Amino acid sequence: MKPCAFDYYRPQTRREAIDRLIESGDDARLVAGGQSLMAVLNMRLAQPRILIDVGAIDELRYIERRDDHLAIGAATTQAELLEYAALADELPLVARALPWVGHFQTRNRGTVCGSIAHADPSAELPLCLATLGGEVVLETRRGKSRRVAGADFFQGVLTTARRPDELITEVRFPLKREGHAYRFREVAMRHGDFAIVALAADIGESEVRLGVGGVADRPVVRTLSLDGDLDDALNHLAWSLGAQDDVHASAAYRRHLVRELGRRLILEAPTLEQQAVEESADARARR
Ligand SMILES: Cc1cc2nc3c(=O)[nH]c(=O)nc-3n(C[C@H](O)[C@H](O)[C@H](O)COP(=O)(O)OP(=O)(O)OC[C@H]3O[C@@H](n4cnc5c(N)ncnc54)[C@H](O)[C@@H]3O)c2cc1C
Structure with a gap:
């Protein structure tokens, strides 16, 4: 099967993506790597009229070491995280789990945040985020953002605490603790x-x-x-x-x-x- 017809937007900034998401209401779905969403659309389990692709938003493509966590932006692919030189040192759990996420072909397209947003109960990255006590950062109207603990974010099969007008801008994994x-x-x-x-x-x-x-x-x-x-x-x-x-x-x-x-x-x-x-x-x- 093929998906229903949809309009496709590829915003260049996160503000543009969020504005489009808000104005499109229930008609819109975000897409990142498309590795899970396209299967859902092909099977017509969802029939959005508008797709907003976050993959070209350069300001959301980053891996940043901060005080006590590693922040990963929404456009960052799983392959990019696997290539991050300090991964085994800073996030050993993720370094061990990430090679189990699909195949290198899917990791080249699939994003870290997309996997968290999709919330498959068998997925490795949500498991790591919850185990390490990480956080999801969500943003909507100008100046309005919130952080949700991984433990509260996942609410059931493919169900999360994300509201329809929110974009996940980054996820935060706590850094390795000495002696652990x-x-x-x-x-x-x-x-x-x-x-x-x-x-x-x-x-x-x-x-x-x-x-x-x-x-x-x-x-x-x-x-x-x-x-x-x-x-x-x-x-x-x-x-x-x-x-x-x-x-x-x-x-x-x-x-x-x-x-x-x-x-x-x-x-x-x-x-x-x-x-x-x-x-x-x-x-x-x-x-
Ligand atoms: C053959 C195959 C094998 C796979 N095996 C595994 C596996 O073993 N383990 C595993 O964990 N996964 C597996 N996957 C899924 C893969 O890891 C996906 O990359 C991942 O689940 C979703 O990431 P994505 O960037 O492709 O998201 P997409 O498919 O683009 O989106 C998934 C969902 O997240 C939402 N979304 C995406 N980005 C955002 C954002 N920034 N803010 C809010 N919502 C957002 C979308 O609206 C959609 O609902 C497999 C996929 C394939 C095709």
């Missing part, structure tokens, strides 16, 4: 497929923030104590996610993966030095 280890693991039918279960961990001295993707309707993050009964905590977490059977895996298998991969991810965490070596090897191997 960051691990990511995923099970999918084939590399590049969406995750059946994906796990992301920010491991501190006495507790771990463990994020789970692909099971509930959004990424779920829990803080688990490393001093308590870890198997018990993981079992509790696995049951709390409301796993469902589908064509890819049974609910029982998903719970099993949360328990088993979760334990391995946390207990087999390598030293930070080993992790850095693995990360750069991973990134090279998956390009």
